[in-house]
Amino acid sequence: MLNSITHYSCSKHFQDYPCCHRQWKHSGHCRFVHGYSRSFTFWFQAKELDENGFVVDFSSLESLEKKLRGQFDHTFLINFDDPLMDQWKSLHDKGALDLRIMENVGMEFTAKLVWKWANSILANRDNGRSCCNRVEARENDFNSAYYQSIPDWFLSEEVDTK
Secondary structure (H helix, E strand, C coil): CCCCCCCCEEEEEEEEEEECCCCCCCHHHHHCEHHHHHHEEEEECCCCCCCCCCCCCCCHHHHHHHHHHHHCCCCEEEEEEEEEEEEHHHHHHHHCCCEECCCCCCCHHHHHHHHHHHHHHHHHHCCCCEEEEEEEEEECCCCEEEEECCCCHCCCCCCCCC
């Protein structure tokens, strides 16, 4: 059971990932190919600060930024079940677009996906000292989605000492 231990926290923002996608099942205009410059804000927490006094050393997040750029920078995102898959793959093969196939291209799923990426990096590096507990995935100034959760491996270290 989670107790009332105080944690340190910080956030890091990444922006300018221009990409396009479509929600082919949508009955409205979202079924058409359209694009945004996506951005992401990650919130981190730690049970204790590292040797530099940081929750997360932002300079150590280069691999996360590289993963974000590889997935979302000038790419075309489609759902795995898009009925035009063969055409999109053909255009990719011809160099007309840089295709990325996702379970779901929506911002809600994207927020959860990048939350997993951040926690994979932290779990392997910090031995449970820090985690990502929230991500905002933003498609523009008006629309965003959040995914918020604390990884089980972070909670498992929580013990009630009272």
